[in-house]
Amino acid sequence: MKTEPLPRSATGPAGGGPAAGRRSYALEQVSEYLGSFTGGQVVDLGGACQSTIEYVTGLGHRLYAEDVLHTLGQGAEDGRLPADCLDFPPSSVDVTLCWDRFQFLTEAAAVALQERIHRVMAPGGLLLALFHPEQTASVSPLSCRVADARHLLLASAGPPRPLRPFTTRMIERFFQRYDSLKFYLTRENLQEVIVRR
């Protein structure tokens, strides 16, 4: 298998080890979609990072950044999100970058977040999520940065946390209200999922 050279221009990680830049086909789909219009709304639920901000705003879109692990923490066990979490009008968000955050939330919080995303996303909009291998019991959340239209920079951020395993079937059920799902398996055995609202 031919390997791609890693991008060297991206910034370092947020307190983790060295960032590993790699090609992402899910990101390519998002980039293709974002390149087809301007003035859209992108949501990054992994928190703010400079390279993603530059990439998204460079395409003429707005970027809303919020780290849901910080916002929700151990809360939302009752399935209710804080009112100011993803406080957007219905159908107003074009792309949501969820990264691996669903796996670090309680089931009730993850479902509530997924439902809120469904409400605020525009029909046809894309959601990008990552899922760790099924057998992983705990892992550090990923700090995910968009380096360019094709490359993601992934680094561990913070100490390992227990995560909820998601099988492919569980992922399909989790997003059953959405129009379509597409899976990509990466070298690191991460599953990249593109969900179309």
Add this chain to the structure above:
Amino acid sequence: MSTHPTRPAEYGTVRSGALIGKSLEITGEIRGAEDLVIDGRMKGDIELPDHRLTIGPSGVLHGKIRAREIVVYGTVQGNLEASERVEIKKNARVVGDLKAQRPVIEDEAYFKGNVETTRTEAPKAAAAAAQPAQAAPATQPAAQPSAQTAAAPAQSQGSAPRQENRKG
């Protein structure tokens, strides 16, 4: 409020301006034509259209900011709008929307809000969208990626599509 001929190097290149010291708490609006550093607590809007506002590490601001440059080391709750740049430094905490020509958010800063850049030149994709025949509403792009396009990565290496489930 005091006037400082020079500011400590950690606040960057501020040469002169006003300082709201650590022990000061202010409620109200500030408008002015000189640089300002806030190390205390302030509740209210700040407008320095041609100057720089710095929120120091112990500074806490609840209110909107409009300035030429905004640099945050401390805490801000409110929208920030700069005609040039906004910098949110490491360990700063900002909840609010940010609008600037050059927004910079350092690692380990906490930020929650929308980021929008203002430009003098059109963004890359804007040129294409400016042509009337190709213009599309912001939230409803005219062209959806076709099934053929979506399947293209399957021939590439690195990560390969495993399956696609389409409904309806």
